[in-house]
Amino acid sequence: MALEKLGKALNSALKKLARSRTVDEATIKEVVRDIQRALIQADVNVRLVLQLTKTIEKRALEEEPPAGVSKKEHIIQIVYEELTKFLGKEAKPLEIKEKPTVLLTVGIQGSGKTTSVAKLARHLQKRGYKVGVVCSDTWRPGAYYQLKQLLEPYGIEVAGDPEEKDAVKLAREGVKYFREKGVDVIIVDSAGRHKEEKGLIEEMRQISEAIKPHEVILVIDGTIGQQAYNQALAFKEATPIGSIIVTKLDGSAKGGGALSAVAATGAPIKFIGVGERIDDLEAFDPKRFVSRLLGMGDIEGLLEKLEELQKQQEFKEEDLEKFLKGKFNLKDMYAQLEAMQKMGPLKQILQMIPGLGYSLPDDAVKVGEEKLKRYRVIMDSMTEEELEHPEIINYSRIKRIARGSGTSTAEVRELLNQYNQMKKMFKSMDKRKLAKMAKKFNFGGFGI
Ligand SMILES: Nc1nc2c(ncn2[C@@H]2O[C@H](COP(=O)(O)OP(=O)(O)OP(=O)(O)O)[C@@H](O)[C@H]2O)c(=O)[nH]1
Numbered sequence: 001m002a003l004e005k006l007g008k009a010l011n012s013a014l015k016k017l018a019r020s021r022t023v024d025e026a027t028i029k030e031v032v033r034d035i036q037r038a039l040i041q042a043d044v045n046v047r048l049v050l051q052l053t054k055t056i057e058k059r060a061l062e063e064e065p066p067a068g069v070s071k072k073e074h075i076i077q078i079v080y081e082e083l084t085k086f087l088g089k090e091a092k093p094l095e096i097k098e099k100p101t102v103l104l105t106v107g108i109q110g111s112g113k114t115t116s117v118a119k120l121a122r123h124l125q126k127r128g129y130k131v132g133v134v135c136s137d138t139w140r141p142g143a144y145y146q147l148k149q150l151l152e153p154y155g156i157e158v159a160g161d162p163e164e165k166d167a168v169k170l171a172r173e174g175v176k177y178f179r180e181k182g183v184d185v186i187i188v189d190s191a192g193r194h195k196e197e198k199g200l201i202e203e204m205r206q207i208s209e210a211i212k213p214h215e216v217i218l219v220i221d222g223t224i225g226q227q228a229y230n231q232a233l234a235f236k237e238a239t240p241i242g243s244i245i246v247t248k249l250d251g252s253a254k255g256g257g258a259l260s261a262v263a264a265t266g267a268p269i270k271f272i273g274v275g276e277r278i279d280d281l282e283a284f285d286p287k288r289f290v291s292r293l294l295g296m297g298d299i300e301g302l303l304e305k306l307e308e309l310q311k312q313q314e315f316k317e318e319d320l321e322k323f324l325k326g327k328f329n330l331k332d333m334y335a336q337l338e339a340m341q342k343m344g345p346l347k348q349i350l351q352m353i354p355g356l357g358y359s360l361p362d363d364a365v366k367v368g369e370e371k372l373k374r375y376r377v378i379m380d381s382m383t384e385e386e387l388e389h390p391e392i393i394n395y396s397r398i399k400r401i402a403r404g405s406g407t408s409t410a411e412v413r414e415l416l417n418q419y420n421q422m423k424k425m426f427k428s429m430d431k432r433k434l435a436k437m438a439k440k441f442n443f444g445g446f447g448i
Pocket of ligand 1: 107108109110111112113114115116137140143191192247248249250272273274275276280
């Protein structure tokens with residue numbers, strides 16, 4: 001999850017508030033101090049932190065909670081609202097209005113630009129658009145091959161020529177090529193390095209002139225923290241930046257600084273990069289982002305992800321039913337693990353369920369690709385009955401399965417342990433919350 005450390009710190013500040021017996025001025029000041037500390041540790045600019053927390057404190061002290069809302073709930077709401085405002089308030093989605101819509105991506109070397117172009121192409125393809133990608137990076141010929149490697153498995157075509165030295169020509173011809181092909185969106189990747197900065201900006205200007213993009217997208221590295229402010233401003237002055245993608249927010253200790261700094265320039269953040277895989281791009285919505293960050297759950301985000309999954313037919317309704325009930329056999333577990341692997345860690349999904357927050361054990365839900373392959377091999381040596389009723393697998397069956405699959409009894413046991421752990425985890429979940437969620441998905445009839 002993006003900004004996990006900041007999320008945990010903010011979450012624990014709010015938990016402290018939730019646990020306190022009375023809510024007086026001292027309690028509010030302590031919560032505000034905890035929030036300040038959390039934000040400053042995430043490299044958020046100190047001046048911005050002070051402004052934000054002053055507003056939170058003032059509102060928490062002066063405003064009366066509306067009828068039916070407790071003081072504590074009201075303060076949590078204030079924190080949520082102010083943090084949302086802090087990150088841009090409203091989501092500003094990327095709009096594809098004209099066919100073709102031409103997008104130009106810019107950003108300095110290593111920002112994650114090329115990876116983000118591939119992620120964006122895939123994101124749009126998943127939404128039904130036919131996408132073409134143009135590589136006009138003449139400084140790093142590897143960028144062309146990188147894009148091809150990332151996108152060809154999805155049938156997304158990349159235009160370019162690693163031998164060509166004229167970036168403007170590459171961009172112009174690439175766009176012309178895809179226009180003639182009749183794609184919906186053309187994404188042009190530009191160079192991230194140059195002999196000197198002036199040259200880079202000049203090249204950007206010339207490409208922009210030649211292809212007249214509908215939107216210029218700036219890619220900024222989230223690990224640079226609050227320095228992102230100056231970088232975003234410098235680009236904004238040079239080209240009409242329409243939107244920003246902030247990358248590498250997974251695991252970055254400074255991501256909060258980068259996000260808030262970019263938001264402070266007034267340029268809309270439309271996407272965030274949350275991992276190295278092609279699907280690790282999220283449309284940025286300050287409201288959803290903050291509610292997840294605070295561990296308040298986000299049913300909308302969950303719905304969206306599951307919808308996507310259902311579209312890909314990797315997650316069928318009855319699977320979800322079993323998943324929510326915690327009643328599933330080995331085959332179901334395998335399907336879940338496989339699906340989760342494609343859509344991102346299960347933990348990330350479960351975090352979106354209100355009330356579950358951060359309490360999930362990592363290893364109960366994390367399985368690598370290699371391991372999944374081993375599981376497949378082991379399961380191929382099981383009988384239908386064993387797959388459907390794993391509880392019948394005793395020691396002699398374990399020995400037979402290990403022999404049949406060319407694995408060890410320890411590995412077979414590991415698979416069974418994983419299964420039991422997952423089953424236990426689902427069983428221990430709050431059934432009321434799951435039932436509520438099930439209702440939202442219109443699976444109300446299966447009575448968890
Ligand atoms: N963890 C993580 N890594 C990312 C993310 N986005 C990009 N990266 C990694 O960052 C590194 C640089 O990304 P590239 O896309 O190659 O960099 P670039 O900005 O295009 O570089 P130039 O083509 O030289 O301009 C790669 O190792 C990517 O895998 C992200 O959201 N999270």
